[in-house]
Amino acid sequence: MPDAARLLAAYDHELRAAELTRPEPGLQLSMDGPLTRITGGRRGFIAGPPDLGLHGDALATLIARQCAFFTGRGEEFEWKTRGHDRPADLPARLLAAGFTAEPTETVFVAPLDAVTPSAPPAGDALVREAHGTDDLLRIASLTAHVFGHDEAAVAADLLARARADDGTTTHVVAEADGRFVSAARLELVPGTGFAGLWGGATLPGWRGRGLYRALVTHRVAVARAHGARYLLVDALPPSRPILERLGFLAITTTTPYTYSPVRSARQLSR
Known part of the structure; x- marks a missing residue:
């Protein structure tokens, strides 16, 4: 490594x-x-x-x-x-x-081949990729609720980016009981070997159940399929132990x- x-x-x-x-x-x-x-x-x-x-x-x-x-x-x-x-x-x-x-936040980077796969999440959540306007609006609602952002502004931003996207962005969600309980995205950076892990939001009642690791693992597979060499994430202290167990190294702060x-x-x- x-x-x-x-x-x-x-x-x-x-x-x-x-x-x-x-x-x-x-x-x-x-x-x-x-x-x-x-x-x-x-x-x-x-x-x-x-x-x-x-x-x-x-x-x-x-x-x-x-x-x-x-x-x-x-x-x-x-x-x-x-x-x-x-x-x-x-x-x-x-x-x-x-x-x-x-x-x-701490900036973590991992060579893709050094990332350790994670176990499936606990509970009844289904991890899948998001598609279409309805899914993006549900992600906006979740993100606004978790981070206290303006839902309309988050939705407008997500939809505008989706209209301009050329296949570099993949949204991944965990769904349970008909609602999104966690969401995150992968962004490939054209012209580089990097893919960024961004936008992680999980409802408080669903934290500590392995969803963060599960969404990272799914995005690792997507990044590998697109030929990325490195994964990048900016993380707050609670995420550090999880990322280090997965194979990420802290390289600087932001x-x-x-x-x-x-x-x-x-x-x-x-």
């Missing part, structure tokens, strides 16, 4: 390079210096290379331009940082500019910083 340093190098050179040049289905990219702005989704997004190559006033100006751009659109946006990125003071500068830090024009305006008015 490759060590964490080699996996991190593949992550930076393949996956993050693709973030800057290859939009996900339904999204649009525009450049501003070393950054890529991503629009067309539920909220805006900023992606950058591991080293922005800017410091001091130049970095502050770059940050201010992103705030002005998305404020002009009336749109909240996320700037995703990694723990090994440079300059090291970027997180502090984002906070000073009015951003809010979301929970830090902290999203969000900027809301409305929230920032309220802060300035105080």
Whole structure:
């Protein structure tokens, strides 16, 4: 199995390079210096290379331009940082500019051939792939309930991405008693060997029954069938033991910083 340093190098050179040049289905990219702005989704997004190559006033100006751009659109946006990125003071500068830090997650990567299969889930849940508008709307309802998001916005985002999808996204659900109790998706990253495991949502009453492992295992099979070499997931601490048992290695951390024009305006008015 490759060590964490080699996996991190593949992550930076393949996956993050693709973030800057290859939009996900339904999204649009525009450049501003070393950054890529991503629009067309539920909220805006900023992606950058591991080293922005800017410091001091130049970095502050770059940050201010992103705030002005998305404020002009009336749109909240996320700037995703990694723990090994440079300059090291970027997180502090984002906070000073009015951003809010979301929970830090650990980035896990596994070579596909190192992932250990999981046992089937306990209980009466059926794991299957989701298809069609009705399934996507049910996923939106589940996701909104679990994470407290706006259901209409989640549904609109899922449907827009589905219309633009060229076969890179697979949604997997666990269904019991006629309802979805867990859902997640696999996203192949074109031009790379990576496939991402995203969107995991499980109803509280169904946690601890093996559904997370079961949905990962199903998506591993899909990724293998498409020739992926690596699996990627950003995870909070409760998922770490499961992922490590499955064969994933922690390679860095990631902290999203969000900027809301409305929230920032309220802060300035105080």
